Amino acid sequence: MKIKHLTLVVAISFAVVSCGGGEKSEPATTNETETTVVEEETVAEEAPETSANDNMDNKGVGPISSIELGEIDNALADSGKELYKTNCTACHKFGKRYIGPALKGVTTRRSPEWIMNMILNPDGMVVEDPIAMALLAEYNAPMSNQQLSEEDARAILEFFRTKE
Amino acid sequence: MKRIFKSIFLLAITSSLVVSCGGAEKGKKGAISGNAAEKVYIAPGEHDSHYAFISGGFSGQLAVYGLPSGRLFRVIPVFSQDPEKGYGYSEETKPMLMTSHGLIPWGDSHHPDISQTAGSVDGRWVFINENNTPRIARISLETFETEEIIEIPNSAGNHSSSFVTENTEYVVAGTRFAVPFPQKDMPISEMKGNFKGALTFLSVDKEEGHMDIAFQLRMPGFNYDLSHPGRGKSHGWFFFSTYNTEESNTLMEVNASQNDKDFIAAINWKKIEEYVANGGGTKVPANYAHNTWNDDEHTAKTVMEDEVLVIEPSEVPGAIFFLPTAKSPHGCDVDPTGEYIIGNGKLAAQMTIHSFTKMLKAIEDKAFDGDAYGIPIIKFDAVNYGTLEQPGLGPLHTEFDTRGNGYTTFFISSEVVKWNIKDLKIIDRHPVYYSVGHLMIPGGNSQTPDDKYLVAMNKITKDRYLPTGPEVCQSAQLFDISGEKMELLLDFPTIGEPHYAAGIAADKIAANSVKIFRLEDNKHPYAVQNEAETKVVRKGKEVHIYMSMIRSHFSPDNIEGVKVGDKVYFHVTNLEQDYDVPHGISMIGAQTSELLIMPGRTTTFTWEPKQVGVWPFYCTDFCSALHQEMQGYIRVSPASSNIEISYTLDGDVPGEEEEL
Numbered sequence: 001m002k003i004k005h006l007t008l009v010v011a012i013s014f015a016v017v018s019c020g021g022g023e024k025s026e027p028a029t030t031n032e033t034e035t036t037v038v039e040e041e042t043v044a045e046e047a048p049e050t051s052a053n054d055n056m057d058n059k060g061v062g063p064i065s066s067i068e069l070g071e072i073d074n075a076l077a078d079s080g081k082e083l084y085k086t087n088c089t090a091c092h093k094f095g096k097r098y099i100g101p102a103l104k105g106v107t108t109r110r111s112p113e114w115i116m117n118m119i120l121n122p123d124g125m126v127v128e129d130p131i132a133m134a135l136l137a138e139y140n141a142p143m144s145n146q147q148l149s150e151e152d153a154r155a156i157l158e159f160f161r162t163k164e
Numbered sequence: 165m166k167r168i169f170k171s172i173f174l175l176a177i178t179s180s181l182v183v184s185c186g187g188a189e190k191g192k193k194g195a196i197s198g199n200a201a202e203k204v205y206i207a208p209g210e211h212d213s214h215y216a217f218i219s220g221g222f223s224g225q226l227a228v229y230g231l232p233s234g235r236l237f238r239v240i241p242v243f244s245q246d247p248e249k250g251y252g253y254s255e256e257t258k259p260m261l262m263t264s265h266g267l268i269p270w271g272d273s274h275h276p277d278i279s280q281t282a283g284s285v286d287g288r289w290v291f292i293n294e295n296n297t298p299r300i301a302r303i304s305l306e307t308f309e310t311e312e313i314i315e316i317p318n319s320a321g322n323h324s325s326s327f328v329t330e331n332t333e334y335v336v337a338g339t340r341f342a343v344p345f346p347q348k349d350m351p352i353s354e355m356k357g358n359f360k361g362a363l364t365f366l367s368v369d370k371e372e373g374h375m376d377i378a379f380q381l382r383m384p385g386f387n388y389d390l391s392h393p394g395r396g397k398s399h400g401w402f403f404f405s406t407y408n409t410e411e412s413n414t415l416m417e418v419n420a421s422q423n424d425k426d427f428i429a430a431i432n433w434k435k436i437e438e439y440v441a442n443g444g445g446t447k448v449p450a451n452y453a454h455n456t457w458n459d460d461e462h463t464a465k466t467v468m469e470d471e472v473l474v475i476e477p478s479e480v481p482g483a484i485f486f487l488p489t490a491k492s493p494h495g496c497d498v499d500p501t502g503e504y505i506i507g508n509g510k511l512a513a514q515m516t517i518h519s520f521t522k523m524l525k526a527i528e529d530k531a532f533d534g535d536a537y538g539i540p541i542i543k544f545d546a547v548n549y550g551t552l553e554q555p556g557l558g559p560l561h562t563e564f565d566t567r568g569n570g571y572t573t574f575f576i577s578s579e580v581v582k583w584n585i586k587d588l589k590i591i592d593r594h595p596v597y598y599s600v601g602h603l604m605i606p607g608g609n610s611q612t613p614d615d616k617y618l619v620a621m622n623k624i625t626k627d628r629y630l631p632t633g634p635e636v637c638q639s640a641q642l643f644d645i646s647g648e649k650m651e652l653l654l655d656f657p658t659i660g661e662p663h664y665a666a667g668i669a670a671d672k673i674a675a676n677s678v679k680i681f682r683l684e685d686n687k688h689p690y691a692v693q694n695e696a697e698t699k700v701v702r703k704g705k706e707v708h709i710y711m712s713m714i715r716s717h718f719s720p721d722n723i724e725g726v727k728v729g730d731k732v733y734f735h736v737t738n739l740e741q742d743y744d745v746p747h748g749i750s751m752i753g754a755q756t757s758e759l760l761i762m763p764g765r766t767t768t769f770t771w772e773p774k775q776v777g778v779w780p781f782y783c784t785d786f787c788s789a790l791h792q793e794m795q796g797y798i799r800v801s802p803a804s805s806n807i808e809i810s811y812t813l814d815g816d817v818p819g820e821e822e823e824l
Contacts, residue, residue: 085694085824086684086693089696090712090714090739093822094822094824098814099715099716140790141790142715144740144742144745145742146741147741147742
């Protein structure tokens with residue numbers, strides 16, 4: 001809802017600019033300031049909402065739209081554990097907040113799709129997904145894109161499931 | 165307020181109208197036409213159409229620019245240490261600068277040339293020569309890093325280099341200064357007949373690009389100034405300009421300019437290659453460094469080679485000829501068809517254009533005019549296609565378009581002249597600012613020049629830029645050569661003196677550019693794959709820190725047990741696997757440069773602490789919002805202390821943190 005609002009403001013300011021062809025230099029700066037202000041409002045208002053409500057229905061933004069979970073596959077979880085050690089431990093622990101959030105119980109707070117999308121598309125998530133946006137605001141450190149494949153992310157998810 | 169803006173606007177319009185009416189004034193500004201700015205403008209976020217690799221001259225490096233914008237993207241360190249990147253300072257890159265004289269921290273880089281396949285630039289590697297301590301480097305155009313440097317023995321002033329043949333069979337390295345070959349202690353005055361000129365052919369591996377000295381020709385003791393390969397019909401030949409055929413060893417500016425004609429040496433390398441393949445030549449002791457970079461181990465190594473295959477011209481009759489060429493030719497250029505060989509006689513009032521077809525006929529007819537040290541001199545009229553009379557003063561270099569035209573720089577008269585090769589007629593001339601040396605058309609040394617742009621590289625700029633004290637920049641000037649007349653578009657400053665450049669369409673390189681180094685492929689002996697593997701190990705007085713970096717902390721970041729008198733090795737691995745996330749590291753008191761470490765790479769520097777205390781290290785490249793927090797401490801105790809090595813991150817020993 002807020003986002004739509006923002007688009008409208010931007011559209012209007014563009015319209016103003018294009019009409020005022022002869023006076024480009026003046027309104028251009030005003031336009032930029034307006035946009036920034038509105039953006040800040042959006043983040044500020046939505047942040048408490050999302051942290052208060054860890055929404056399991058949110059599938060995030062990225063390549064994974066739907067995933068079926070069956071019995072835990074231990075072999076897959078083991079390979080996920082190795083991938084986790086190499087790619088994730090520099091910033092995450094299970095037991096405590098580190099560079100990023102503590103991962104204990106993450107599969108009960110976030111949908112499997114959200115988890116995989118956060119691994120595979122961190123750059124997109126922090127600008128489009130409300131939970132990821134709120135986490136970035138809270139932790140300040142962007143999650144690294146470790147260039148993992150969907151298979152790798154699926155294995156890490158399986159490892160997380162063994163830690164529930 | 166608004167009214168003021170409007171008035172200013174109106175005023176601006178009016179004045180621009182006034183300016184455009186003043187067309188007669190144009191000449192003074194270098195005849196910049198009205199839409200030049202549009203032609204070089206690359207909008208924010210958009211890409212240039214061409215790469216230009218411009219020699220860094222006495223900086224020893226190679227600069228990468230975009231055309232047509234003239235924007236500088238990167239300086240690739242090649243022959244000189246570069247503290248910005250840690251090149252030549254890190255333990256891994258120091259071997260790249262090794263020579264038979266020890267580690268040389270500086271070089272004089274000259275003529276970049278891009279590898280070719282089937283007569284066109286292929287964008288795999290760029291080669292460049294070092295003039296002072298003769299060397300040839302090969303730079304990867306996937307990583308934009310120097311991968312190999314080979315020293316050239318028996319050479320001095322490695323100037324007629326590093327041009328490649330049309331399938332990159334060879335890259336050549338010709339000596340500018342004649343010297344004793346092999347070197348020996350002898351009176352300088354006995355130079356004549358006793359000094360020799362080494363022309364070196366380096367073979368290039370087709371897959372990996374590795375270079376080796378295939379053979380060295382022991383030519384008469386002239387100065388071999390520049391060279392270019394034959395192409396198309398003349399593929400298999402190489403042409404070198406010579407001067408000081410007088411073989412003078414003093415006051416050369418007078419004594420090396422006595423003869424009205426010097427030579428272009430024509431070398432049938434295919435014939436010599438055949439001779440070598442049949443076991444020809446003599447292996448002669450030599451001492452030269454061959455430095456190679458290993459991308460798996462992220463480390464360079466030096467191998468000292470101990471012999472070189474030497475060939476006397478007399479051993480291969482019919483392979484080497486001299487073409488008389490007007491006075492002290494500098495550039496020796498071959499047109500895209502391979503037919504015309506141009507001698508830019510820098511001290512002559514004309515330019516000499518030889519014909520390859522006539523040359524073959526003259527050889528067949530034995531149309532010779534004596535010999536020099538046993539090498540036949542072809543009769544001038546039997547090889548000469550024609551001369552370009554009075555083209556300008558001090559011709560240095562010629563490049564070509566695909567429409568039968570040559571473009572020649574004139575140093576003394578400060579201009580570029582466009583002329584038709586067949587007709588030997590001048591079509592256009594354009595002043596440059598000032599004293600132009602080389603020029604470059606992308607793909608210039610190939611059968612297929614990409615002939616929209618021409619870059620002139622100038623030795624003197626004086627009043628062209630804001631003054632910066634007595635030392636001012638050198639610069640390049642970009643021309644549009646797509647029309648009948650050359651159009652000057654842009655001036656831009658260069659790094660060091662721009663000796664030649666190599667240009668190529670961006671799409672031949674951009675898609676292959678490496679973004680990160682895969683951590684799993686990292687075979688550096690001190691690499692870590694994750695934080696759990698980080699550690700600190702004492703070996704006598706050496707302390708090895710296996711350190712990792714990721715946004716935004718080091719592991720470990722608290723280290724104790726280091727003592728005064730230790731030599732501490734920081735082996736630092738960047739664990740990031742994302743594009744454009746390098747981290748840097750520097751240590752207070754370390755007598756070296758910082759390291760700038762790309763994602764997935766391991767690099768090492770050393771620190772020999774001299775003072776007791778607690779000393780910080782930190783990340784030098786702004787990496788995230790928490791970059792200022794990316795730091796750590798090392799406690800240094802007295803030499804007599806018995807504090808054991810210990811290391812932690814957030815209170816835990818890395819690897820002993822969480823049971824998973």
